[in-house]
Amino acid sequence: MRIASNKLSDLIDFFYSELSSVYSPEEIKLLTQYACKHYLNYSPSDILTGKNENINQSDVIKLYDCVLALKQNRPIQYILGETEFYHLKFKVNPHVLIPRPETEELVELIIKDCKKAGFEDPDILDIGTGSGCIPIALKKNLEDANVSAVDVSQEALITAQQNAILNNVTIMFNKVNILTEEADYSLENYDIIVSNPPYIAKKEADSMHARVKDFEPQIALFVDNEDALLFYRRIITLCKKHLNAGGNLYFELNPIYAQEIKQLAIGCGEFKSVNLLKDLSGNIRFLKAERND
Numbered sequence: 001m002r003i004a005s006n007k008l009s010d011l012i013d014f015f016y017s018e019l020s021s022v023y024s025p026e027e028i029k030l031l032t033q034y035a036c037k038h039y040l041n042y043s044p045s046d047i048l049t050g051k052n053e054n055i056n057q058s059d060v061i062k063l064y065d066c067v068l069a070l071k072q073n074r075p076i077q078y079i080l081g082e083t084e085f086y087h088l089k090f091k092v093n094p095h096v097l098i099p100r101p102e103t104e105e106l107v108e109l110i111i112k113d114c115k116k117a118g119f120e121d122p123d124i125l126d127i128g129t130g131s132g133c134i135p136i137a138l139k140k141n142l143e144d145a146n147v148s149a150v151d152v153s154q155e156a157l158i159t160a161q162q163n164a165i166l167n168n169v170t171i172m173f174n175k176v177n178i179l180t181e182e183a184d185y186s187l188e189n190y191d192i193i194v195s196n197p198p199y200i201a202k203k204e205a206d207s208m209h210a211r212v213k214d215f216e217p218q219i220a221l222f223v224d225n226e227d228a229l230l231f232y233r234r235i236i237t238l239c240k241k242h243l244n245a246g247g248n249l250y251f252e253l254n255p256i257y258a259q260e261i262k263q264l265a266i267g268c269g270e271f272k273s274v275n276l277l278k279d280l281s282g283n284i285r286f287l288k289a290e291r292n293d
């Protein structure tokens with residue numbers, strides 16, 4: 001397990017020879033591109049034209065370590081310490097979930113709804129913010145919005161705050177455990193409440209890839225088998241007190257619980273409409289509920 005020389009072509013060969021037992025060639029190509037961009041600032045075309053260049057020793061070591069970590073299934077976003085979400089850069093670490101493309105769709109939906117309704121300065125709350133990807137992307141695109149976000153994890157909030165600074169926006173972050181009565185008095189009133197809470201039942205873990213279940217925060221991924229709707233039920237209840245009349249609730253959800261969550265929202269009797277929406281892969285992934293006027 002060594003690299004033949006410091007030439008870029010030998011480094012690339014090393015990626016393929018070490019990783020082919022764990023990733024497909026297409027995945028290796030992408031991983032190589034991400035790593036070369038991050039450590040060498042080489043674009044994909046720089047890689048093609050620079051194959052004969054010699055890479056300095058300290059960068060070779062970084063790329064070598066990156067390959068070893070990838071081989072152990074560590075997600076590339078954690079290795080590099082950053083990712084992109086909604087065209088913005090975010091720091092990520094194992095205290096926060098890696099933002100997903102589905103969540104970009106959720107953000108897009110909220111921005112479109114606000115723009116369509118001419119609603120320029122809504123008060124928005126994101127529950128279980130993790131990296132802060134949702135509130136930061138919303139604030140970046142709805143400049144006059146007042147955006148707050150809560151999480152139970154202090155480490156996640158530190159990361160989220162760093163991401164707000166990185167993206168030059170002001171978000172009010174608070175440490176709140178929404179499952180306790182602390183939420184009843186620490187939350188205010190909002191026009192929009194959004195959440196992508198933990199939604200994978202522990203019994204589903206067996207069918208998940210090690211890259212996700214062994215590295216991403218368990219607290220952000222999983223809920224107990226016995227009560228997979230815990231967060232949804234609680235947030236719907238919180239809406240009675242904290243979602244303004246005419247305001248909207250948005251959830252990201254697990255398709256297998258979509259109908260049950262919809263019934264919970266309808267059953268609460270506070271919403272004039274409750275709709276499930278599909279993601280780009282065709283799975284039911286979101287709920288939008290409009291509160292009575």
Ligand code: GLN
Pocket residue numbers: 097098099100103127128129130131132133134195196197198199219220221
């Ligand atoms: N809201 C964050 C996200 O969408 C975190 C979600 C979570 O940790 N369950 O990525």
